[in-house]
Amino acid sequence: MIKDLKANSNVLDKFLVEKVNQGTASNGATYLTVALKDKTGLIEARLWNSQREDAIRLQAGVIVEINGLVSEYQRSLQVKINNYEIIPLQEADLNLFVKSAPVSESLMWEQINEFIGEIKNNVWKQIVEEILKTQQDRFKISPAAVRHHHNIHSGLMWHTLTMLQTAKAICEIYNDRKINKSLLYAGIILHDMGKTKELQGDLTVEYSVQGKLIGHISIMAGEIATIGEKLQLDMQQVVLLQHMILASHGKNEYGSPVLPQIMEAEILHHIDNLDARIYAIDSGLEQIENEAFSQRIGGLENRSFYRHNYFNSEN
Numbered sequence: 001m002i003k004d005l006k007a008n009s010n011v012l013d014k015f016l017v018e019k020v021n022q023g024t025a026s027n028g029a030t031y032l033t034v035a036l037k038d039k040t041g042l043i044e045a046r047l048w049n050s051q052r053e054d055a056i057r058l059q060a061g062v063i064v065e066i067n068g069l070v071s072e073y074q075r076s077l078q079v080k081i082n083n084y085e086i087i088p089l090q091e092a093d094l095n096l097f098v099k100s101a102p103v104s105e106s107l108m109w110e111q112i113n114e115f116i117g118e119i120k121n122n123v124w125k126q127i128v129e130e131i132l133k134t135q136q137d138r139f140k141i142s143p144a145a146v147r148h149h150h151n152i153h154s155g156l157m158w159h160t161l162t163m164l165q166t167a168k169a170i171c172e173i174y175n176d177r178k179i180n181k182s183l184l185y186a187g188i189i190l191h192d193m194g195k196t197k198e199l200q201g202d203l204t205v206e207y208s209v210q211g212k213l214i215g216h217i218s219i220m221a222g223e224i225a226t227i228g229e230k231l232q233l234d235m236q237q238v239v240l241l242q243h244m245i246l247a248s249h250g251k252n253e254y255g256s257p258v259l260p261q262i263m264e265a266e267i268l269h270h271i272d273n274l275d276a277r278i279y280a281i282d283s284g285l286e287q288i289e290n291e292a293f294s295q296r297i298g299g300l301e302n303r304s305f306y307r308h309n310y311f312n313s314e315n
Contacts, residue, residue, distance in 0.1 A: 003040035003287045007072040011079060014065045014087055016097035018042065018204050020058050022050070034058055036066065036079065039099040041287055042147075045079035060204045063087040063097065075304070076295050098203060101150075101158035105140050108157045115164045115185050123228075123237040124186035130227045131193060131220075138196040145195075146205050148299045149276035156195055159279075163188045163271050170267060177263070184264040187244030191268060194219035194245075217255060220245045244268055281305050 005011060015036035023031050025048070032047040032054060045066065047054060058064065068081045101108065119125040132139065140157055144150035150159040167188055171181050194216030200208040210219065221242045228238035243265055249256035250269035260266040277300060284294035285307045293304040 001040040002036070002038050002043050005043065005070050005077055005079075007070055007077060009070050010068070011070055012065070012067050014038075014063055014092065014096070015043075016203060017058055017060055017062050017064055019060055020055070022055055032058060034081070036064075038097050039095070041283075043077055043079060045081050047081040047084070057086055058084070060206070061201070063089060063092040094203065099152040101152060101154040103158060103161070105154055105157070108154065108161050109136075109140060112157065112161055112164065112189065115168075116189070119182045119185050121180075121182040121186070121237065123233045124182055124241055126231060126233065127224055127227050127238070127241060128186050128189055130231070131190060131223060135193060135196045139193065141202075142196050142199060143205055144192060146199065146207065149279045151205070156192060159275060160189060160192065162275050163191075163268075166271050166275065167267065170271070179263055179267065183240060183244065183262075184267060186241055187248070187264060187268050188271070190220055190224070190241070191245055191248040191272065192216060194223075215255065217245055217248065217257070248272055285311065 001013075002015075015038055017034060018037045019035040021033045023033060025031055029049050030051075032050045034045040034047060036043050036045050045068065047058070063086070065085045065087055066079060066081055067083050068079045070077055070079055072078070116125065116128055119128065141154055142157075143152055143155040144159040145155070150156065152158075164185060167181075167184050171179055171184070195211075197219050198208060198211030198214075198216040199205050200211075214222075224238060224242050224245065227233075228235060240262065243258065243260075243262060246257050247260040247265040248268055250260060250273065252259070256269075260269050280297050280299050281294075284297050284305055288294055288307050290307050290309050290311055293306050296302045296304050
């Protein structure tokens with residue numbers, strides 16, 4: 001598995017091709033940069049002196065058996081491909097290549113519905129339920145991102161559930177503050193729901209045309225407005241829920257059209273950011289032994305993180 005690969009070692013194993021890019025070396029020869037994945041991680045591979053046939057055969061979504069050499073480049077592992085063979089999908093155990101959330105789909109869906117039951121405001125509850133009527137099937141299996149965080153099967157639902165659990169704890173701690181729990185829960189459930197349309201694919205995930213041109217924040221803000229008009233709901237409450245989505249990334253440069261301007265939107269943004277960062281750090285640390293540094297994590301200012309001897313919370 002990818003997590004077990006070591007520098008200066010040979011590799012002969014099967015991987016899922018996630019992405020392929022073609023480049024040109026200084027001598028004019030073409031090469032392919034191939035992102036390989038299995039359920040334990042992702043690694044970059046290079047096929048030097050590639051031919052046109054290689055670019056046709058090595059496509060995102062195929063299973064490939066790689067014979068190559070693992071090396072270290074700029075503190076990251078990389079595979080030099082000596083040769084490869086395409087494996088028919090029907091001959092591969094797909095569970096080896098797709099990582100899933102550690103909680104079952106059915107249990108997560110049950111728990112999220114319990115949170116929906118705690119939404120007392122009828123406007124926000126109606127909107128959540130209307131959106132889930134058409135999007136719940138995709139919501140249950142979708143990743144939360146292409147790469148940065150919760151980029152696994154059912155990752156979107158897992159990310160949403162952990163955010164709801166964190167929000168519940170915050171509401172209990174700050175129970176004397178003016179936090180509207182119904183608005184916070186509804187905003188969390190819908191804040192990334194647009195990714196059911198922004199992202200597409202099963203084995204490999206990529207951005208849809210709608211995702212590239214509009215993005216999940218604008219997609220969901222628009223759907224909330226449409227449902228509000230269709231059901232003739234109170235527009236002030238509809239706008240508050242829209243603001244939760246539009247401000248969820250916290251800053252304009254991070255993709256939010258507006259900054260958080262209500263308490264619940266500020267809380268949602270920080271819970272979202274915290275959960276994504278915890279996932280990214282945990283994913284980096286699980287691939288290494290104690291007393292070692294992870295590879296650089298792009299979403300966290302390109303920092304490496306140290307796995308200390310007390311990584312296990314029981315120590």
